[in-house]
Amino acid sequence: MNTDELYHLFLQYPSVETDTRKLKKGDIFFALKGPNFNGNHYLQQALDMGAAYCVADEATVIDSDRIIQVDDSLVALQQLAKKHRMQFQIPFIAITGSNGKTTTKELVSEVLSSSYKTSTTYGNLNNHIGVPLTILSIAKDAEMAVIEMGANHQKEIASYCEYTMPTHGLITNCGKAHLEGFGGEEGVKKGKGELFDYLRAHRGIAFIYNDYDYLHTLSAGIQQLVTYGEKTGDITGEVKADNGFLEVAVTKGAALPSIKTQLVGGYNLPNILAAVCIGKTFKVNDDKIKIALESYEPSNSRSQLLNKGTNKIILDAYNANPTSMKAAINNFSHMDGDKKVLILGGMMELGESSIAEHAEIVKLIESGQWYKVVLVGKDYLDLPSNIFHFSDAAGARDWFRNEGLENAQILVKGSRSMQMEKVIAW
Incomplete structure (x- = not known):
């Protein structure tokens, strides 16, 4: 089926889904593939859930005129999007x-x-x-x-x-x-x-x-x-x-x-x-x-100011890289408060620069005045004795629970995969 024909169906069923867990009756299901998933394995499930059509790029034994075969489901999705954009x-x-x-x-x-x-x-x-x-x-x-x-x-x-x-x-x-x-x-x-x-x-x-x-x-x-x-x-x-x-x-x-x-x-x-x-x-x-x-109220761990008991928490844990991490630390250092606590996770996808970039963050931290510092992740190395270090957010969460902080100002930040929001989720 070509893009024009597929777009004709889309106009009748103008809702697209790539995840059967979110599929609604009347959706067009695109069976996409990735390193850890293959949507072609869920065609029957999508049909049973009420998908109007399923777009697949692998042969199937399922006999249904609601399955549309294409060379590449992802390319078909992108070409369909372009067709819609052109309207x-x-x-x-x-x-x-x-x-x-x-x-x-x-x-x-x-x-x-x-x-x-x-x-x-x-x-x-x-x-x-x-x-x-x-x-x-x-x-x-x-x-x-x-x-x-x-x-x-x-x-x-x-x-x-x-x-x-x-x-x-x-x-x-x-x-x-x-x-x-x-x-x-x-x-x-x-x-x-x-x-x-x-x-x-x-x-x-x-x-x-x-x-x-x-x-x-x-x-x-x-x-x-x-x-x-x-x-x-x-x-x-x-x-x-x-x-x-x-x-x-x-x-x-x-x-x-x-x-x-x-x-x-x-x-x-x-x-x-x-x-x-x-x-x-x-x-x-x-x-x-x-x-x-x-x-506008930020959500999803982006620049959120939260109150937890007597503590004020800046939760900026959706993502982090050296540029944003330094900006967050510098900004936090200039805010009012005499019990400032840093709880910082690792920064991902830095390649060969990772160890050096994490060392630069540690150097910046050492130039400031902090009540407590907690670092999470394997790329924070050779830390001074006054910095707490954990391999994952669960360890930092246990520390946070046991520390019993009161009237503190806390910055929580890290890359998405570090899931630093879990530190304060108890």
Whole structure:
């Protein structure tokens, strides 16, 4: 079956699923394959659960006219997404970067949703499966689409652009994330820059954070740029208060002298300014921008400020890399409090740089004043005696339970696989 025929079926059954555990009656089930799963093994289960059709790329003994054979189920899913994308003449805003892309995506979506019917990436479904699923979830009456793109190697963003076809794009930053896959920091810039390569070739519009010179280099040749930053740009802003929740002021481009967010950390200023910048570009009025940004509540262990007994906890444990870890530690060091506790997990996918990058974090920690320090993970080596060290989050959780901290300020951060949120989950 070709893409046009498959799209005809999709218009009758406009809901796609790749996981039988989430399948609903009337969904089209795509049998995808990975290192540890094969959706072709679940075709009968999908049919029994009420799937309208199953798209498979392996031979099956099941006799059903509801099974559609294709050469590659993943390619079929991506081609179907592109076909659906081509039905729209609305802005498609792609967001990528090493740090802050999910928060920025959420803030941008909140702002645009105040004035437009906006479709956006759910959670962080930002990979080769999540991006096409996001596109296929866009309703025909949508007025805006905001698509998050994650990547851990070169050519990945370029492949997403082929079926997302973004009209606008934003790179939050290029930091020390996924160094193993990208082959170093320059590889990160090249990989993230593939978004701007697409915009350059297709006369798209790029949103640029003016404070990062490398973004100007990556965006060279793009005819339409909209800028934001702390000192210069179409939109400028600054931190007004950062002791607890972050308050920012827009100093140019919008009448927003005070935005009291529910985010933690001055490192979120660029993310907020990006949302203001995009909102103003699409004529969202200042009052709606302010309400949207102040109403947004972070979740899923991203820049959350929690109270547990008498302790205040900054839970920023969704992910971590050397750039974001240093920013979080520095921000925490400047906050009020005399019983500051660091509970930090390891940083993944750093390749040969991992031991050295973890050593740099330890060096930064030793330059500050802390009540207690707990490090989790195998790449924290040769630690001073005053630092507690555990191999996993379970060990740190037992320490946390037994320590009986009171009136402390606690930062919890680490890569996703470390599951650092479990330390405080008791």
